[in-house]
Amino acid sequence: MTTIRDAAYGLLRRHGMTTVFGNPGSNELLFLKEFPEDFTYVMGLHEGAVLAMADGYAQASGRAPLVSLHSAAGTGTSMGVLANTVQSKSPVVVLSGQQVRSMVGQQIMVASTDAAQLPKPLTKLSLEPLSPKDVVRSLAEVIHTANLHPKGPTHLSVPYDDWEHDADANTELTVARDVLDATGLSEARLAEIVDAIDASRSPVLVLGPEVDATDANEHAVLLAERLGCPVWIAPSPARCPFPTSHAQFAGLLPANVAGIAELLSPHDLVVVLGAAVFRYHHDRPGRYLAEGSRLIQISQDPSEISRAPMGDAYLAPVADTTARLSETVAVRDVELPARAVRIAGIDRADRMHPDTVFRTISEIAPVDAIHVVESTSTAEAFWNNVELCAQGSFYSAAAGGLGFGLPAAVGIQLAQPHRRVIASIGDGSANFGITGLWSAAQHDVPVVFVVLRNETYGAMVSFGRRLDVEGAPSFDLPGIDFVRLAEGYGVTAESVATEAQLRDALERALATDGPVLIEARTFHA
Structure with a gap:
């Protein structure tokens, strides 16, 4: 007899959702039991990094991945990054494990009280089936909803003993459904x-x-x-x-x-x-x-x-x-004015101006490189120096928070294995998703991570100047050694302080088949 779990995997397979990003807990074990050989499980060390990898994968592939998280604890920890999937309109389907159905109301260990309500403000749809017989239909609903425009994240909480129940004869009708999006203007x-x-x-x-x-x-x-x-x-x-x-x-x-x-x-x-x-x-x-x-x-x-x-x-x-x-539309013959010439920033003896970092990246990167950027204080330098030509060449945090960029680059590279991903991440941002390095190392994902180390939250410094804020606590970030951090997670790394060193490091990194981190020593301009 087909179980609810078997039917669920059949539904996921039909929608091409064979890549699962997760950080497992006890409530997820019966779902992961007899994990199909044609599926890939990408594990992350932190739920925020897991969701960011899935977000990047969804955007770069156009397909909805499944994210497997643990009850309220895992779902709650991921919600900072879940906010990004809303703004980026990523069709991510979050499946959270719930305690056994008969004991949810007792609020025992790792039960999620009102599980559907927890991520509801940040999802297009959040459900918990009322019975085991409704699990597959509910899963189909959140998949269809995530993929209909405007695309976006959805959530389903499933009591873990539901997976062992038998599916009924109507389940195959649910699995076989197609849902088509709107067409066009009259x-x-x-x-x-x-x-x-x-x-x-x-x-x-x-x-x-x-x-x-x-x-x-x-x-x-x-x-x-x-x-x-x-x-x-x-x-x-x-x-x-x-x-x-x-x-x-x-x-x-x-x-x-x-x-x-x-x-x-x-x-x-x-x-x-x-x-x-x-x-x-x-x-x-x-x-x-x-x-x-x-x-x-x-x-x-x-x-x-x-x-x-x-x-x-x-x-x-x-x-x-x-x-x-x-x-x-009618064709017009218009002569546009020439672009203004911008003067590039000047390096210091032991640190590079952000202009130098991004100009060098642009000169060395492959023409079809994908750039993932989460370095808020250097956004202007990036856009002034990096040429973006092909579709799907740039991804950045859409919601304004931190923690998307570094792990998202891993998901984007998994979705686009034939293009090279270069992730330019600020040192403040990097710490929010640093565990993504471990997943990159475990799956040998060849992202080139460039951490711009200016040793401060540069965006906060700039905002402070703009808002005339005096007497605030220091926003400096001294003493973080990203080379040692990366090596601890299994990623090859080196530190550079000049354009020549950066150029050599980038060429070496792009010649390898695995992840590499380059710590680029910069200053806040």
Whole structure:
């Protein structure tokens, strides 16, 4: 007889969810019993690192991985990174182990009280089946919900004795179901957008992470070239939707109201594709949009559309709409102004400027390299120096917290084994996900980790200056030896302090088949 566990693995297999990221506890053992040979279990030493690896894997592969966590303790520990999967719209399915069904109400050891409520604010759907017979259907529901746009994390708590029950005759019907996503805009609605673009004097494109997530980058380039307009990336980008080397790339919009309004003010039409309007951060208030300008937003996220404070919006698949617009709008002949030349930062005797680190990485990295970045204080240096050309070439934390970057790079490399991942991580950020190094070593995942060691929380220093904060505790991080930390986890490592040393270290790292960490000694500019 087929058990609930057997049926669950059959469902996971049908959806291509054969990679499981986990940190196991006693409640998970009956689910992991007789683990199928065609599945891969990637273990992490900390639940946050586990979820970040799965987040990276989901984004880079476009497939939903399963994350196996232990009751309330494991799920709760992962929630800092779970917040990132919400903003990155990662279709991650979290399966948490619950105590035996008959004793949950007694709140015995490792039972999760109101298990579905714990991660509910950070998930699209969180469930606990009311009976063993409903486990497979509930698992199917969270899988389908995670994969429907807007994609995002879901959660299912399962009492561990449920896995041993027999499945009934209806289970195979649940496993066999297909759920199809929405199609596209009607011709009439598309024509409205085309008419608005063609009638505009000076349109501008603002692209968001959903362009990259839906493989629409090439269509975005075609659309921009037909319009001859500048292209901005929406603020605080988690992905790169447009080639940074393209002549029409204007840069990143700042994360504040006044700054965005000022940069977009020359344009009478702002077309926002696959981005929220807008993800502000710094407090520079003002009018959202210049007088005489109109904004049109195209998103496949109803929440993103509903909460926007301005503009007209169309709920539609981003890739399909971008492709159709690129074939339909009128072609313009526009000459764009030359880009401003920026002066690079200067190194010190024993430490590099961040510009040097990122310029060197860009020069040595393969053309199709994937860059994972979590170094908040050096974001400007990264975007000024690193060229991103191919789809899926950039990933960064989407929620503003730390702990995504280092382990996410491991998941991204697992999802894209034919491209090389280079993870540029700040020394403050690295400590939040440092255990990801162990998983990289155990699975021989060839990520090149570059830890920018400036020995301070640089972003906090910068914010302190901006907010005129005096008398705060020190944000310095002295005495952390990342070479010894990495070697302790089984990863080859070395420390560098000059451009020449960094160049040699990168070339050696890219010539190896396993993970390497380079500690790049920098200063906070």
